[in-house]
Amino acid sequence: xxxxxxxxxSYNGQVLLRLIAAILIGYLAxxxxxxVMAKSLxxxxxxxxxxxSLYASLSAFFIYSVIILWAFSVRSQKKLWRQLSVLTxxxxxxxxxx
Amino acid sequence: xxxxxxxxxxxFCWLLYFMFVTGTLGYLDSxxxxxxKPELSAAEEVSLETDLSAxxxxxxAHAADAERWFISPANHRDNPQLRVSWRYPRDSExxxxxxxxxxxxxxxxxxxxxxxxQTLYRxxxxxxxxxxxxxxxxxxIFTLAMFIALLTGVVAHRKLFKDFFSFRPQKGxxxxxxxxxxxxxxxxxxxxxxxxxxxIFAISTWMPFVGVAAYDxxxxxxxxxxxxxxxxxxxxxAGESANLVGMDILSQNIEASINDGALVRFIEIKNPNDxxxxxxxxxxxxxxxxxxxKLQFDGRSGKLESSKEQSGALQTRNVFINLHEGLFAGPxxxxxxxxxxxxxxxxVATGAIYYAQKRKRPTHALSKQQMxxxxxxxxxxxxxxxxxxxxxxxxxxxxIELDQRADWEVHSMFLAxxxxxxxxxxxxxxxxxxKLTLVLSIALFTVPxxxxxxxxxxxxxxxxxxxxxxxxxxxxxxSMAAISLLLWAILSKKEQRQQSPIRSSNAHSAVA
Numbered sequence: 001x002x003x004x005x006x007x008x009x010s011y012n013g014q015v016l017l018r019l020i021a022a023i024l025i026g027y028l029a030x031x032x033x034x035x036v037m038a039k040s041l042x043x044x045x046x047x048x049x050x051x052x053s054l055y056a057s058l059s060a061f062f063i064y065s066v067i068i069l070w071a072f073s074v075r076s077q078k079k080l081w082r083q084l085s086v087l088t089x090x091x092x093x094x095x096x097x098x
Numbered sequence: 099x100x101x102x103x104x105x106x107x108x109x110f111c112w113l114l115y116f117m118f119v120t121g122t123l124g125y126l127d128s129x130x131x132x133x134x135k136p137e138l139s140a141a142e143e144v145s146l147e148t149d150l151s152a153x154x155x156x157x158x159a160h161a162a163d164a165e166r167w168f169i170s171p172a173n174h175r176d177n178p179q180l181r182v183s184w185r186y187p188r189d190s191e192x193x194x195x196x197x198x199x200x201x202x203x204x205x206x207x208x209x210x211x212x213x214x215x216q217t218l219y220r221x222x223x224x225x226x227x228x229x230x231x232x233x234x235x236x237x238x239i240f241t242l243a244m245f246i247a248l249l250t251g252v253v254a255h256r257k258l259f260k261d262f263f264s265f266r267p268q269k270g271x272x273x274x275x276x277x278x279x280x281x282x283x284x285x286x287x288x289x290x291x292x293x294x295x296x297x298i299f300a301i302s303t304w305m306p307f308v309g310v311a312a313y314d315x316x317x318x319x320x321x322x323x324x325x326x327x328x329x330x331x332x333x334x335x336a337g338e339s340a341n342l343v344g345m346d347i348l349s350q351n352i353e354a355s356i357n358d359g360a361l362v363r364f365i366e367i368k369n370p371n372d373x374x375x376x377x378x379x380x381x382x383x384x385x386x387x388x389x390x391x392k393l394q395f396d397g398r399s400g401k402l403e404s405s406k407e408q409s410g411a412l413q414t415r416n417v418f419i420n421l422h423e424g425l426f427a428g429p430x431x432x433x434x435x436x437x438x439x440x441x442x443x444x445x446v447a448t449g450a451i452y453y454a455q456k457r458k459r460p461t462h463a464l465s466k467q468q469m470x471x472x473x474x475x476x477x478x479x480x481x482x483x484x485x486x487x488x489x490x491x492x493x494x495x496x497x498i499e500l501d502q503r504a505d506w507e508v509h510s511m512f513l514a515x516x517x518x519x520x521x522x523x524x525x526x527x528x529x530x531x532x533k534l535t536l537v538l539s540i541a542l543f544t545v546p547x548x549x550x551x552x553x554x555x556x557x558x559x560x561x562x563x564x565x566x567x568x569x570x571x572x573x574x575x576x577s578m579a580a581i582s583l584l585l586w587a588i589l590s591k592k593e594q595r596q597q598s599p600i601r602s603s604n605a606h607s608a609v610a
Contacts, residue, residue, distance in 0.1 A: 030305075031305070031307045031308060031311070034305070034307075034308035034312075035307070035308055035311040035312050038308060038309070038312035039312055042312070047411075048323075048409075049312060049313065049323070050320075050323035050324065050326075050327050050409070050411075051327075051409050051410065051411040051412075052312065052411075053308060053309040053312040053313065053320075054309070054327075054409075054411035054412065054414075054415060055411045055414070056308050056309075056312065057301045057305055057308045057309055058298060058301070058411070058414060058415055058418070060301070060305040060308050061242065061245070061294070061297040061298075061300075061301075061304075061305065062294070064242070064305075065242070065245055065246055065249060068246055069246065069249055069250065069253075072250075095311060
């Protein structure tokens, strides 16, 4: 356990943690944002749901990339995890509610 | 950000290089197809009616009971010959087929079995030797990594324009960085376009959840909506036979309803010889924005039934896809695509070399890890072009009647690539780049020579007027061989200078 702790404090461990945050949590977040986008386009514009979800899907990779970039630009690892989880949670709830 | 750039960049360099090389050659897929079928020459373009009648006559004789027929008239670089294919329903025991047709005799055109340019192009997005689907998934991941490397690259080179104008060829490893910057910045708009549009292909593989969840997990209605959006018809066969419309009437109706100057890319005939026969006509693209949707005709009367307006979202998606594939590009734009592809290839290659150079300490011997990076660098960057030459040469040298000849062309390519890695490992301590470049140059020279002796369409045997493609291929091969020979000469000179520093510094002072 101690060893694992030490590893996550090392440079490589920090990179790994960031990669997990960016790639896994970021994937969840971008999917949630995409769903919210699709549903709100469907609800508040005249677009059909099929069109709205295609537009959202087209943007999904861009959203994902921006999240990954952001994950590597935030200085503090703790701040990153906190903000990213809050973001994911909010959008997941929104996606469910709308 | 700079360290993410190095990380994301390097780990994916080698596969990206493969994707760039095969993708750039993909812009010449039809040309390479024709080169690999030297028995055939491009059919002259005649009327739509002639092509359609010849095709339908052939299909009636060979696949009258198929569910769908596809006919591509010979009128474009994509279809130098009249081509037909046919499909049976999935549960049918009969097998699908495709043939090139001689429209004068109505018979199949015979040519050697070859993998062709299409197989090479397919490796660009599916790789090879992988279980179906996995190559495509992997490529999607690499594309995302490339997109992130590009975005972070822009951030890493904040002094974008200053970087662009600083090229210091004499400065060793800085020269590699400068070349990396130069090739990336010069083609940055292209790279961003090609990578993001590449990601669009992977939406249903890696981002399916957005659509599925937006439909509250009702996959059935999602599929139905997508099919409707794509204009896929759900016409079922009636089971009653009926005569198909005459091709003279059909081609007249097509020409009347297709946009002026547009050409037919392919027509699909669904349920031929059935009461519910439908004919779909797909025009060639004249630009990234599709101007005319596919036209639907009734299969018995040949009357135009509809041409639906396409949805805006689907059009947006198609613009990305069309920009990526560049099917609409004429010769000049195609050249630009290829040059941008080459710049991208250089960007990846110089990035990989710079990474290896940066970690070299002049006073220390190479570590095992550095040596491995060097071997993979050399084996990939020079080895892949060598293996593609072998791919082309094997098309000429493998016995015509060989079983699974097309597969063996590909096997030869990968065996040659493996051999390049072995050579690179063998030479890694001693002038690897120089020796590999010489091998590449020999391989490139060999292609036109083998072509000369194995066909009657070699250099001097055919002329620019009647066989542009073959002359152009020879000229390109010879020029690339000359360029690699030049590289070899430069590397040898550099090596000499390094081996005798005293003499070279004397030479410098003598010149001064």
